[in-house]
Amino acid sequence: MAAADDALARLAHDRIDHRFKGLPPDAEGLAVGALAAERRCLFTGGFTTPVLALSTEALDHNLALMERWSAEHGLTFAPHGKTSMAPQLFERQLAHGAWGITAAVPSQVRAYRAFGVRRIFLANELVDAAALRWLAGELTADPDFRIVVYADSVRGVELMDAALREAEAVRPLDVVVELGAMGGRTGVRTEADAELVADAVAATGTLRLVGVAGYEAEIPDADEVSVRAWLRRLTGIAVAFDAAGRFAGVEEIVVSAGGSAWFDTVAEVFGELPELSAPALKLLRSGAYVTHDDGQYRNKTPFGRHPEQGALRPAFRLWAQCVSRPEPGRAYLNAGKRDAPYDLGLPEVQVIRSARDGSLRDAVGMTVTGLADQHAFVSLPEDAELEVGDWVGLGLSHPCTTFDKWQLIPVAAADGTVTDYIRTFF
Numbered sequence: 001m002a003a004a005d006d007a008l009a010r011l012a013h014d015r016i017d018h019r020f021k022g023l024p025p026d027a028e029g030l031a032v033g034a035l036a037a038e039r040r041c042l043f044t045g046g047f048t049t050p051v052l053a054l055s056t057e058a059l060d061h062n063l064a065l066m067e068r069w070s071a072e073h074g075l076t077f078a079p080h081g082k083t084s085m086a087p088q089l090f091e092r093q094l095a096h097g098a099w100g101i102t103a104a105v106p107s108q109v110r111a112y113r114a115f116g117v118r119r120i121f122l123a124n125e126l127v128d129a130a131a132l133r134w135l136a137g138e139l140t141a142d143p144d145f146r147i148v149v150y151a152d153s154v155r156g157v158e159l160m161d162a163a164l165r166e167a168e169a170v171r172p173l174d175v176v177v178e179l180g181a182m183g184g185r186t187g188v189r190t191e192a193d194a195e196l197v198a199d200a201v202a203a204t205g206t207l208r209l210v211g212v213a214g215y216e217a218e219i220p221d222a223d224e225v226s227v228r229a230w231l232r233r234l235t236g237i238a239v240a241f242d243a244a245g246r247f248a249g250v251e252e253i254v255v256s257a258g259g260s261a262w263f264d265t266v267a268e269v270f271g272e273l274p275e276l277s278a279p280a281l282k283l284l285r286s287g288a289y290v291t292h293d294d295g296q297y298r299n300k301t302p303f304g305r306h307p308e309q310g311a312l313r314p315a316f317r318l319w320a321q322c323v324s325r326p327e328p329g330r331a332y333l334n335a336g337k338r339d340a341p342y343d344l345g346l347p348e349v350q351v352i353r354s355a356r357d358g359s360l361r362d363a364v365g366m367t368v369t370g371l372a373d374q375h376a377f378v379s380l381p382e383d384a385e386l387e388v389g390d391w392v393g394l395g396l397s398h399p400c401t402t403f404d405k406w407q408l409i410p411v412a413a414a415d416g417t418v419t420d421y422i423r424t425f426f
Helices: 002-011 032-037 056-072 087-095 106-114 129-141 154-166 192-203 224-243 263-270 296-300
Strands: 050-054 101-103 119-125 148-151 172-177 207-214 253-257 280-284 314-325 330-333 348-353 360-362 368-372 378-379 391-395 408-412 418-423
Touching: 002 087, 032 418, 050 056, 056 087, 056 408, 087 101, 087 106, 087 418, 101 106, 101 378, 106 119, 106 129, 129 148, 129 154, 129 172, 148 192, 148 207, 148 253, 154 192, 154 207, 172 192, 172 224, 172 253, 192 207, 192 224, 192 360, 207 224, 224 253, 224 263, 253 314, 348 368
Parallel strands: 050 408, 101 119, 119 148, 148 172, 172 207, 207 253, 253 280
Antiparallel strands: 050 314, 314 330, 314 391, 330 378, 348 360, 348 391, 368 378, 408 418
Protein backbone atom coordinates (compact mmCIF):
# COMPACT_ATOMS: atom_id res chain seq x y z
CA MET A 1 0.00 0.00 0.00
CA ALA A 2 2.98 2.33 0.32
CA ALA A 3 3.09 2.92 -3.44
CA ALA A 4 -0.62 3.74 -3.43
CA ASP A 5 -0.16 6.18 -0.56
CA ASP A 6 2.70 7.78 -2.46
CA ALA A 7 0.55 8.11 -5.60
CA LEU A 8 -2.19 9.86 -3.66
CA ALA A 9 0.32 12.07 -1.86
CA ARG A 10 1.84 13.12 -5.18
CA LEU A 11 -1.48 14.62 -6.23
CA ALA A 12 -0.91 17.37 -3.67
CA HIS A 13 2.43 18.20 -5.30
CA ASP A 14 1.04 18.75 -8.79
CA ARG A 15 1.33 22.36 -9.93
CA ILE A 16 -1.55 24.66 -10.74
CA ASP A 17 -1.48 25.80 -14.37
CA HIS A 18 -3.64 26.27 -17.47
CA ARG A 19 -4.87 22.65 -17.37
CA PHE A 20 -7.22 23.34 -14.50
CA LYS A 21 -10.05 25.67 -15.46
CA GLY A 22 -11.73 27.91 -12.95
CA LEU A 23 -8.77 28.06 -10.57
CA PRO A 24 -7.19 31.36 -9.54
CA PRO A 25 -4.75 32.73 -12.15
CA ASP A 26 -2.55 34.07 -9.35
CA ALA A 27 -2.11 30.50 -8.08
CA GLU A 28 -0.09 29.59 -11.18
CA GLY A 29 2.83 27.39 -10.15
CA LEU A 30 1.56 26.66 -6.63
CA ALA A 31 1.33 23.05 -5.54
CA VAL A 32 -2.25 21.84 -5.20
CA GLY A 33 -1.68 21.11 -1.52
CA ALA A 34 -0.28 24.58 -0.94
CA LEU A 35 -3.30 26.17 -2.58
CA ALA A 36 -5.62 24.02 -0.45
CA ALA A 37 -3.74 25.14 2.66
CA GLU A 38 -4.54 28.77 1.82
CA ARG A 39 -8.26 28.06 2.39
CA ARG A 40 -9.32 30.58 -0.20
CA CYS A 41 -12.95 31.58 -0.60
CA LEU A 42 -14.57 30.28 -3.76
CA PHE A 43 -16.22 33.66 -4.34
CA THR A 44 -13.52 36.15 -3.35
CA GLY A 45 -10.32 34.12 -3.64
CA GLY A 46 -9.60 34.71 -7.31
CA PHE A 47 -11.48 31.77 -8.83
CA THR A 48 -12.75 32.43 -12.34
CA THR A 49 -16.08 31.40 -13.82
CA PRO A 50 -17.28 28.94 -14.74
CA VAL A 51 -16.07 26.88 -11.79
CA LEU A 52 -17.45 23.60 -10.50
CA ALA A 53 -17.45 23.04 -6.75
CA LEU A 54 -18.18 20.06 -4.53
CA SER A 55 -19.84 20.49 -1.16
CA THR A 56 -17.77 19.29 1.79
CA GLU A 57 -20.87 18.70 3.86
CA ALA A 58 -22.79 16.80 1.17
CA LEU A 59 -19.86 14.51 0.40
CA ASP A 60 -19.42 13.66 4.08
CA HIS A 61 -23.14 13.01 4.46
CA ASN A 62 -23.51 10.81 1.37
CA LEU A 63 -20.49 8.67 2.17
CA ALA A 64 -21.71 8.02 5.70
CA LEU A 65 -25.30 7.39 4.64
CA MET A 66 -24.50 4.69 2.07
CA GLU A 67 -22.04 3.02 4.43
CA ARG A 68 -24.77 2.77 7.06
CA TRP A 69 -27.55 1.81 4.61
CA SER A 70 -25.53 -0.99 2.99
CA ALA A 71 -24.57 -2.47 6.35
CA GLU A 72 -28.14 -2.32 7.62
CA HIS A 73 -29.35 -4.19 4.52
CA GLY A 74 -26.69 -6.89 4.56
CA LEU A 75 -25.03 -5.72 1.36
CA THR A 76 -21.36 -5.41 0.48
CA PHE A 77 -20.53 -2.30 -1.53
CA ALA A 78 -18.31 -1.82 -4.59
CA PRO A 79 -19.29 1.64 -5.87
CA HIS A 80 -18.80 2.28 -9.56
CA GLY A 81 -15.65 4.37 -9.92
CA LYS A 82 -16.34 5.43 -13.53
CA THR A 83 -18.71 8.01 -12.03
CA SER A 84 -15.87 10.16 -10.69
CA MET A 85 -12.56 8.56 -11.76
CA ALA A 86 -11.24 10.34 -8.67
CA PRO A 87 -8.77 8.29 -6.55
CA GLN A 88 -9.21 10.66 -3.60
CA LEU A 89 -12.90 9.79 -3.56
CA PHE A 90 -12.11 6.08 -3.97
CA GLU A 91 -9.95 6.34 -0.87
CA ARG A 92 -12.80 7.89 1.06
CA GLN A 93 -15.30 5.31 -0.23
CA LEU A 94 -13.01 2.48 0.83
CA ALA A 95 -12.54 4.14 4.23
CA HIS A 96 -16.34 4.17 4.51
CA GLY A 97 -16.57 0.42 4.18
CA ALA A 98 -16.51 -0.27 0.44
CA TRP A 99 -15.33 -3.80 -0.45
CA GLY A 100 -13.67 -2.47 -3.59
CA ILE A 101 -14.34 -0.27 -6.61
CA THR A 102 -16.24 -1.19 -9.79
CA ALA A 103 -14.80 -0.42 -13.24
CA ALA A 104 -16.22 -0.56 -16.76
CA VAL A 105 -13.15 -0.81 -19.02
CA PRO A 106 -9.50 -1.90 -18.70
CA SER A 107 -8.13 1.66 -18.70
CA GLN A 108 -10.12 2.33 -15.55
CA VAL A 109 -8.70 -0.81 -13.95
CA ARG A 110 -5.19 0.45 -14.71
CA ALA A 111 -5.99 3.80 -13.12
CA TYR A 112 -7.37 2.10 -10.02
CA ARG A 113 -4.28 -0.07 -9.72
CA ALA A 114 -2.01 2.96 -10.05
CA PHE A 115 -3.63 4.22 -6.85
CA GLY A 116 -3.53 0.87 -5.06
CA VAL A 117 -7.11 -0.39 -5.28
CA ARG A 118 -6.86 -4.05 -4.22
CA ARG A 119 -10.36 -5.26 -5.13
CA ILE A 120 -11.96 -4.43 -8.46
CA PHE A 121 -15.21 -5.57 -10.02
CA LEU A 122 -15.06 -5.15 -13.81
CA ALA A 123 -18.67 -4.91 -14.96
CA ASN A 124 -17.92 -5.88 -18.54
CA GLU A 125 -16.70 -8.87 -20.50
CA LEU A 126 -12.96 -8.44 -21.01
CA VAL A 127 -11.90 -9.75 -24.43
CA ASP A 128 -8.96 -7.45 -25.23
CA ALA A 129 -5.83 -9.62 -25.41
CA ALA A 130 -3.44 -6.81 -24.49
CA ALA A 131 -5.50 -5.91 -21.43
CA LEU A 132 -5.75 -9.56 -20.39
CA ARG A 133 -1.96 -10.00 -20.66
CA TRP A 134 -1.46 -6.95 -18.46
CA LEU A 135 -4.05 -8.22 -15.99
CA ALA A 136 -2.35 -11.62 -15.79
CA GLY A 137 0.85 -9.80 -14.84
CA GLU A 138 -0.93 -7.80 -12.14
CA LEU A 139 -2.42 -10.95 -10.63
CA THR A 140 0.98 -12.63 -10.63
CA ALA A 141 2.80 -9.65 -9.15
CA ASP A 142 0.33 -8.97 -6.34
CA PRO A 143 -1.16 -11.97 -4.53
CA ASP A 144 -3.48 -9.64 -2.59
CA PHE A 145 -5.06 -8.24 -5.76
CA ARG A 146 -8.52 -9.55 -6.63
CA ILE A 147 -10.55 -8.76 -9.74
CA VAL A 148 -13.88 -10.20 -10.89
CA VAL A 149 -15.00 -9.79 -14.52
CA TYR A 150 -18.16 -10.50 -16.51
CA ALA A 151 -18.69 -13.28 -19.04
CA ASP A 152 -21.78 -13.39 -21.25
CA SER A 153 -20.73 -15.48 -24.25
CA VAL A 154 -18.90 -18.67 -25.09
CA ARG A 155 -16.80 -16.74 -27.61
CA GLY A 156 -15.82 -14.26 -24.92
CA VAL A 157 -14.70 -17.11 -22.68
CA GLU A 158 -12.63 -18.52 -25.55
CA LEU A 159 -10.90 -15.17 -26.08
CA MET A 160 -10.18 -14.73 -22.37
CA ASP A 161 -8.80 -18.24 -22.11
CA ALA A 162 -6.57 -17.88 -25.17
CA ALA A 163 -5.07 -14.57 -24.01
CA LEU A 164 -4.44 -15.83 -20.49
CA ARG A 165 -2.83 -19.04 -21.73
CA GLU A 166 -0.59 -17.01 -24.03
CA ALA A 167 0.36 -14.84 -21.04
CA GLU A 168 1.10 -17.99 -19.01
CA ALA A 169 -1.24 -16.74 -16.29
CA VAL A 170 -0.36 -18.16 -12.88
CA ARG A 171 -3.64 -17.37 -11.14
CA PRO A 172 -7.10 -18.03 -12.61
CA LEU A 173 -9.25 -15.01 -13.43
CA ASP A 174 -12.50 -14.88 -11.47
CA VAL A 175 -15.60 -14.47 -13.64
CA VAL A 176 -19.32 -14.07 -13.06
CA VAL A 177 -21.94 -14.92 -15.66
CA GLU A 178 -23.81 -11.74 -16.60
CA LEU A 179 -27.58 -11.85 -16.95
CA GLY A 180 -29.19 -9.29 -19.24
CA ALA A 181 -32.71 -8.73 -20.53
CA MET A 182 -34.32 -8.93 -23.96
CA GLY A 183 -33.94 -5.56 -25.64
CA GLY A 184 -31.54 -4.42 -22.95
CA ARG A 185 -27.78 -4.15 -22.94
CA THR A 186 -25.16 -6.89 -22.43
CA GLY A 187 -25.66 -10.21 -20.65
CA VAL A 188 -27.11 -13.60 -21.51
CA ARG A 189 -30.83 -13.57 -22.23
CA THR A 190 -31.80 -17.02 -20.95
CA GLU A 191 -30.91 -19.42 -18.17
CA ALA A 192 -29.88 -21.95 -20.83
CA ASP A 193 -27.38 -19.46 -22.26
CA ALA A 194 -26.06 -18.85 -18.74
CA GLU A 195 -25.38 -22.57 -18.40
CA LEU A 196 -23.51 -22.64 -21.72
CA VAL A 197 -21.25 -19.81 -20.59
CA ALA A 198 -20.69 -21.50 -17.22
CA ASP A 199 -19.80 -24.76 -18.99
CA ALA A 200 -17.29 -22.89 -21.17
CA VAL A 201 -15.66 -21.35 -18.09
CA ALA A 202 -15.42 -24.74 -16.39
CA ALA A 203 -13.66 -26.18 -19.45
CA THR A 204 -10.75 -23.72 -19.10
CA GLY A 205 -7.85 -23.80 -16.72
CA THR A 206 -7.47 -20.03 -16.72
CA LEU A 207 -10.91 -18.92 -15.51
CA ARG A 208 -12.85 -19.60 -12.32
CA LEU A 209 -16.63 -19.20 -12.04
CA VAL A 210 -17.43 -17.35 -8.80
CA GLY A 211 -20.96 -16.04 -9.26
CA VAL A 212 -23.57 -14.17 -11.27
CA ALA A 213 -24.23 -10.50 -11.88
CA GLY A 214 -26.08 -7.94 -13.98
CA TYR A 215 -27.46 -4.41 -14.14
CA GLU A 216 -31.18 -4.10 -13.57
CA ALA A 217 -31.51 -0.51 -14.79
CA GLU A 218 -31.00 -1.67 -18.39
CA ILE A 219 -34.25 -3.64 -18.38
CA PRO A 220 -36.41 -1.91 -21.01
CA ASP A 221 -39.10 0.20 -19.31
CA ALA A 222 -37.82 -0.90 -15.91
CA ASP A 223 -40.24 -0.63 -13.04
CA GLU A 224 -40.44 -2.18 -9.60
CA VAL A 225 -42.27 -5.28 -10.83
CA SER A 226 -39.94 -6.00 -13.76
CA VAL A 227 -36.81 -5.25 -11.72
CA ARG A 228 -37.92 -7.56 -8.91
CA ALA A 229 -38.71 -10.35 -11.37
CA TRP A 230 -35.34 -9.95 -13.12
CA LEU A 231 -33.47 -9.98 -9.81
CA ARG A 232 -35.22 -13.20 -8.84
CA ARG A 233 -34.06 -14.72 -12.11
CA LEU A 234 -30.53 -13.65 -11.23
CA THR A 235 -30.62 -15.15 -7.76
CA GLY A 236 -32.32 -18.23 -9.17
CA ILE A 237 -29.39 -18.81 -11.50
CA ALA A 238 -27.02 -18.51 -8.54
CA VAL A 239 -29.01 -21.06 -6.57
CA ALA A 240 -29.20 -23.46 -9.53
CA PHE A 241 -25.49 -23.14 -10.29
CA ASP A 242 -24.67 -23.82 -6.66
CA ALA A 243 -26.93 -26.87 -6.51
CA ALA A 244 -25.17 -28.20 -9.61
CA GLY A 245 -21.78 -27.86 -7.93
CA ARG A 246 -20.56 -25.12 -10.27
CA PHE A 247 -19.10 -23.11 -7.37
CA ALA A 248 -17.21 -25.97 -5.77
CA GLY A 249 -14.08 -24.71 -4.05
CA VAL A 250 -14.83 -20.98 -4.12
CA GLU A 251 -14.45 -19.04 -0.89
CA GLU A 252 -17.57 -16.94 -1.50
CA ILE A 253 -20.28 -16.80 -4.16
CA VAL A 254 -20.66 -13.40 -5.79
CA VAL A 255 -24.19 -12.16 -6.50
CA SER A 256 -24.05 -8.60 -7.78
CA ALA A 257 -26.41 -5.94 -9.14
CA GLY A 258 -27.46 -2.47 -8.24
CA GLY A 259 -27.24 0.90 -9.92
CA SER A 260 -28.37 4.07 -8.19
CA ALA A 261 -32.08 3.74 -9.00
CA TRP A 262 -33.11 0.33 -7.65
CA PHE A 263 -30.80 -0.58 -4.79
CA ASP A 264 -33.79 -0.91 -2.44
CA THR A 265 -35.24 -3.69 -4.59
CA VAL A 266 -31.79 -5.28 -4.88
CA ALA A 267 -31.58 -5.38 -1.08
CA GLU A 268 -35.06 -6.89 -0.85
CA VAL A 269 -34.44 -9.71 -3.34
CA PHE A 270 -30.87 -10.42 -2.26
CA GLY A 271 -32.23 -10.74 1.26
CA GLU A 272 -34.32 -13.68 0.04
CA LEU A 273 -31.28 -15.72 -1.02
CA PRO A 274 -31.22 -19.12 0.70
CA GLU A 275 -28.04 -20.40 2.31
CA LEU A 276 -25.55 -21.48 -0.33
CA SER A 277 -22.57 -23.84 -0.18
CA ALA A 278 -20.29 -20.87 0.50
CA PRO A 279 -21.01 -17.43 1.94
CA ALA A 280 -22.77 -15.12 -0.51
CA LEU A 281 -21.01 -11.85 -1.36
CA LYS A 282 -24.04 -9.67 -2.08
CA LEU A 283 -22.36 -6.89 -3.98
CA LEU A 284 -24.04 -3.54 -4.67
CA ARG A 285 -22.42 -1.27 -7.27
CA SER A 286 -24.20 2.09 -7.06
CA GLY A 287 -21.82 4.91 -7.96
CA ALA A 288 -23.78 8.16 -8.33
CA TYR A 289 -24.57 8.35 -4.61
CA VAL A 290 -21.27 10.01 -3.74
CA THR A 291 -22.37 13.33 -5.21
CA HIS A 292 -26.03 12.58 -5.97
CA ASP A 293 -27.49 15.30 -8.24
CA ASP A 294 -30.29 17.80 -8.88
CA GLY A 295 -31.98 15.88 -11.68
CA GLN A 296 -31.83 12.26 -12.80
CA TYR A 297 -30.93 10.70 -9.45
CA ARG A 298 -32.90 13.16 -7.35
CA ASN A 299 -35.93 11.82 -9.23
CA LYS A 300 -34.94 8.13 -9.21
CA THR A 301 -33.20 7.51 -5.90
CA PRO A 302 -34.77 4.80 -3.73
CA PHE A 303 -34.53 7.20 -0.81
CA GLY A 304 -37.36 9.09 -2.49
CA ARG A 305 -39.48 5.97 -2.02
CA HIS A 306 -38.18 5.39 1.51
CA PRO A 307 -37.56 8.83 3.05
CA GLU A 308 -37.54 7.31 6.53
CA GLN A 309 -34.20 5.67 5.63
CA GLY A 310 -32.43 8.95 4.91
CA ALA A 311 -31.78 11.26 1.97
CA LEU A 312 -28.78 11.87 -0.24
CA ARG A 313 -27.67 15.46 -0.82
CA PRO A 314 -26.58 16.99 -4.13
CA ALA A 315 -22.89 17.83 -3.81
CA PHE A 316 -22.30 19.60 -7.13
CA ARG A 317 -22.84 23.26 -7.86
CA LEU A 318 -21.60 24.90 -11.04
CA TRP A 319 -20.99 28.62 -10.65
CA ALA A 320 -21.30 30.61 -13.88
CA GLN A 321 -21.52 34.32 -14.47
CA CYS A 322 -24.17 36.34 -16.23
CA VAL A 323 -22.35 37.86 -19.20
CA SER A 324 -25.28 39.27 -21.19
CA ARG A 325 -28.84 40.60 -20.74
CA PRO A 326 -29.42 41.66 -24.37
CA GLU A 327 -33.23 41.58 -24.41
CA PRO A 328 -36.17 41.29 -22.01
CA GLY A 329 -36.72 37.81 -20.65
CA ARG A 330 -33.34 36.49 -21.74
CA ALA A 331 -29.93 36.15 -20.09
CA TYR A 332 -26.73 34.35 -21.03
CA LEU A 333 -24.25 32.66 -18.72
CA ASN A 334 -20.63 31.77 -19.49
CA ALA A 335 -21.00 28.00 -18.93
CA GLY A 336 -22.07 25.51 -21.56
CA LYS A 337 -21.65 21.98 -22.85
CA ARG A 338 -17.92 22.03 -22.07
CA ASP A 339 -18.71 22.60 -18.41
CA ALA A 340 -22.10 21.06 -17.57
CA PRO A 341 -23.85 17.75 -18.32
CA TYR A 342 -26.83 17.88 -20.65
CA ASP A 343 -27.51 14.23 -21.56
CA LEU A 344 -30.03 13.66 -18.75
CA GLY A 345 -31.45 17.13 -18.28
CA LEU A 346 -30.26 20.72 -18.42
CA PRO A 347 -28.77 22.58 -15.46
CA GLU A 348 -31.16 24.05 -12.90
CA VAL A 349 -30.84 27.72 -11.93
CA GLN A 350 -30.85 27.75 -8.12
CA VAL A 351 -29.22 30.79 -6.58
CA ILE A 352 -27.80 34.22 -7.50
CA ARG A 353 -24.79 35.84 -5.85
CA SER A 354 -24.75 39.59 -6.35
CA ALA A 355 -21.64 41.03 -7.98
CA ARG A 356 -22.33 44.28 -6.14
CA ASP A 357 -22.36 43.15 -2.52
CA GLY A 358 -21.97 39.36 -2.46
CA SER A 359 -25.47 38.77 -1.12
CA LEU A 360 -27.23 35.51 -2.00
CA ARG A 361 -30.82 35.17 -3.15
CA ASP A 362 -32.91 32.37 -4.58
CA ALA A 363 -33.30 32.35 -8.34
CA VAL A 364 -37.02 32.75 -9.05
CA GLY A 365 -38.59 31.92 -12.40
CA MET A 366 -35.27 31.31 -14.15
CA THR A 367 -34.84 28.31 -16.46
CA VAL A 368 -31.96 27.11 -18.60
CA THR A 369 -33.55 26.45 -22.00
CA GLY A 370 -30.44 25.41 -23.91
CA LEU A 371 -26.66 25.11 -23.93
CA ALA A 372 -24.08 26.07 -26.52
CA ASP A 373 -20.44 25.08 -26.13
CA GLN A 374 -19.70 27.93 -23.71
CA HIS A 375 -23.07 29.59 -23.06
CA ALA A 376 -26.22 28.75 -21.16
CA PHE A 377 -29.46 30.33 -22.39
CA VAL A 378 -31.66 31.42 -19.50
CA SER A 379 -35.32 32.36 -19.74
CA LEU A 380 -36.52 34.63 -16.93
CA PRO A 381 -39.19 37.19 -16.08
CA GLU A 382 -38.56 40.60 -17.62
CA ASP A 383 -38.27 42.20 -14.18
CA ALA A 384 -36.05 39.43 -12.73
CA GLU A 385 -33.22 40.57 -10.48
CA LEU A 386 -30.20 39.39 -12.46
CA GLU A 387 -27.57 41.65 -13.94
CA VAL A 388 -24.35 41.25 -15.85
CA GLY A 389 -21.56 40.17 -13.50
CA ASP A 390 -23.74 38.27 -11.03
CA TRP A 391 -22.68 34.72 -10.21
CA VAL A 392 -25.33 32.08 -10.86
CA GLY A 393 -25.32 28.76 -8.99
CA LEU A 394 -26.54 25.84 -11.10
CA GLY A 395 -27.67 22.42 -9.99
CA LEU A 396 -26.64 19.59 -12.32
CA SER A 397 -28.15 16.32 -13.51
CA HIS A 398 -25.98 13.21 -13.95
CA PRO A 399 -22.67 13.05 -12.05
CA CYS A 400 -21.03 10.71 -14.57
CA THR A 401 -21.03 13.39 -17.28
CA THR A 402 -20.14 16.16 -14.83
CA PHE A 403 -16.87 14.81 -13.45
CA ASP A 404 -15.38 14.13 -16.89
CA LYS A 405 -15.48 17.82 -17.80
CA TRP A 406 -13.26 18.88 -14.89
CA GLN A 407 -9.70 17.76 -14.07
CA LEU A 408 -9.40 19.49 -10.70
CA ILE A 409 -12.47 20.33 -8.64
CA PRO A 410 -12.52 22.58 -5.54
CA VAL A 411 -14.23 21.15 -2.45
CA ALA A 412 -15.92 24.01 -0.63
CA ALA A 413 -17.62 24.32 2.75
CA ALA A 414 -21.00 26.00 3.04
CA ASP A 415 -19.36 29.37 3.67
CA GLY A 416 -17.33 29.09 0.45
CA THR A 417 -14.02 28.09 2.06
CA VAL A 418 -12.16 25.73 -0.28
CA THR A 419 -10.61 22.95 1.77
CA ASP A 420 -9.43 20.48 -0.88
CA TYR A 421 -9.15 19.78 -4.61
CA ILE A 422 -10.31 16.54 -6.24
CA ARG A 423 -8.31 15.29 -9.25
CA THR A 424 -10.04 13.21 -11.92
CA PHE A 425 -8.48 10.80 -14.45
CA PHE A 426 -10.61 10.37 -17.57
